Amino acid sequence: MVRARSTGGWTGAAAPVARSAVDHHISRTEQKQTARRRGGLRRPRRGVPGVAAMLLVRHAESEWNRRFGASRVDPGLPDPPLTERGAAEARAAAALLRREGIRRLLASPYRRALQTARILAEELDLPVAVEPLVRERCAFSCDQGTHPDKLRAEWPDLDFSGLEPVWWGGVIESVASLEARARRFLALAERFEEPETVAVITHWGFIRCLTGREVGNLGAVRLRLDRAAGPAPRAGDQGQTRSGR
Numbered sequence: 001m002v003r004a005r006s007t008g009g010w011t012g013a014a015a016p017v018a019r020s021a022v023d024h025h026i027s028r029t030e031q032k033q034t035a036r037r038r039g040g041l042r043r044p045r046r047g048v049p050g051v052a053a054m055l056l057v058r059h060a061e062s063e064w065n066r067r068f069g070a071s072r073v074d075p076g077l078p079d080p081p082l083t084e085r086g087a088a089e090a091r092a093a094a095a096l097l098r099r100e101g102i103r104r105l106l107a108s109p110y111r112r113a114l115q116t117a118r119i120l121a122e123e124l125d126l127p128v129a130v131e132p133l134v135r136e137r138c139a140f141s142c143d144q145g146t147h148p149d150k151l152r153a154e155w156p157d158l159d160f161s162g163l164e165p166v167w168w169g170g171v172i173e174s175v176a177s178l179e180a181r182a183r184r185f186l187a188l189a190e191r192f193e194e195p196e197t198v199a200v201i202t203h204w205g206f207i208r209c210l211t212g213r214e215v216g217n218l219g220a221v222r223l224r225l226d227r228a229a230g231p232a233p234r235a236g237d238q239g240q241t242r243s244g245r
Helices: 028-036 063-071 084-099 111-124 148-154 175-189 204-211
Strands: 021-025 051-058 104-107 128-130 198-202 219-226
Touching: 051 084, 051 204, 084 111, 104 111, 111 128, 111 198, 175 204, 175 219, 204 219
Parallel strands: 051 198, 104 128, 104 198
Antiparallel strands: 021 219, 051 219
């Protein structure tokens, strides 16, 4: 079991990987309330040696989310796109991210995360890097991914060179594998230059593993990082991290 502290409860079989997190939601129904708070999403304290915070954002509503939410039955949709509502909510959420000083996006290779990242990037004029470590745990039909060649055809400006042909694993990922992957991402993120300027477009299961928080579509969590190891090059400037799966 991974032993770590978080400001929220943990309801899974293991503890969250990360030490602590501050939970916020930027879903459409809460945007007006969030916008009224000073500074929008809560910011990490500045000037604290060795402490930084990175923003984890769950992707916008996908077609799988919409159908599963209505029936509670897996609709059998591999790597689904966003719904029209999801795309609209992602555009609306960009204003909140702008206030957070986000300058770079990391995105999971699933279409729902890539589409969310693309919308945010277009609204905010930000670069996007693909990071397979932050993908969802493979468990449902939506977690069957797309071959890198097809992804390159859809997003020719993005670098998919770090993806294996079956980068999502193809079978149900164990909790131990998910936790090991989350630890690898933490080790990488703790060395990012200015991690507080990075937003990671990821998934329910990965955020839950890192923080113990269960967030809705476009829910966001500030993840506090231990910077004792010192900074590395900017997120996305080191090429893609191979998942090993």
